[in-house]
Amino acid sequence: MNARSAAPIVSLALLAALAACTNFYEVAIETPISPKMDVSAFNRVLVAGFIAGGTDDVDANLETVRLLRSQLRSKSSMRVIEAEVLPLAEIAAEQSKTPSNAGDIAAVPQLGAADPPLPQGQPQAPPQQAQPQLAVPQQPAPEHENKIRTQKDLEKFQGIFSDVAFWKKIGEEYQNPLIVTGTVLFVPHQVNGFVTRNQEVYDNLGRRSVVPVRAYMERKGFILSPTFIFIDGRTGETLYKEQVSQDVLYNSQQNTPALSSYFELMDQLIPSFLGTLSTQKIRGTRVLLR
């Protein structure tokens, strides 16, 4: 046996000895975290719509409803009701103009009762005959009045979430599901200032090192602040409310579309939303000992 053939044998023997002496094993575990609210009474969920505001580049109401429905379809045991997205801001604005009608049956739109498609060429019935209850404002308010830009603007519409009769009516229409609604504010923001970032530097001998460098930067991005409200479709009462917020900043030269940023931020907030309705598993590692 020469030195070359002995080397692998010695290494193997050392490895075997090391394995025999190992007193700990790192293992992956998944810790189950119970849902924030008990939804066992519901087997159907209706993501009704959101009062949305902020940038005009993204229809935050429509996108949020689509995204939450698709997430619930794949990650929750409840059946997701497909229905038209509720124009909640318009309904709330209408209700605030006529407070006596708040919760009135006539003010509740027929959400999912999408009309069967008409044969081609057949004249469509006038809207007031097809959906007489739809509570879209008859005369649209001036544009500046409808714009929701800040949290303060959103506050004006909060009353609709406590309108028990309104939500109960919607619940009745869909056989008493869990109703998901709320507000979504998606606003651009800009931050200028000094930031510290790591920079690679090479000395005269070509050795690489990383040093922190402070530099003035103009950065722009978005803040996404949704409030998820869970309403009992049987009673119209709010069961749970959660407000979350997330922001992202990019270099000012980077041109990121608003919709991409919206999805990037929503990706980070979705686990919290899903954790309200279903058990979430937190992955981690632990060390088993001998």
Added chain:
Amino acid sequence: MLFRALVAAAMLTVLSSPAYADARSSARQQTDFGIKVAQNGLWKEATYWWEKAVKLDPTYAAAWNNLGIGYEQQGRFGDARQAYEKAIALDPKNALIRENYDQFKEINERSKRRTDR
């Protein structure tokens, strides 16, 4: 002083006795088997073996630590906390047990915050 010396002598006698060695050896076998099944994802079965191990030798810190992990994996947070705390009490200088316990506490606190809301 004399009392302490007597206690130490008594503990030494107990720990070096064949009965204790047998208990530790058996507990170690159960623990090793538990580790093997846990590595295959069979956490309930692993927990069963570690429960047996701590019954055989209640002073075996490693088995209590593993039991804590087993309970944690099954969402039995109260049992997990007790098991980890027992492991730390038996082997307070073991950094690995402390690390497991710290990670468990972080998740447990998060879970509590959710239910308290």
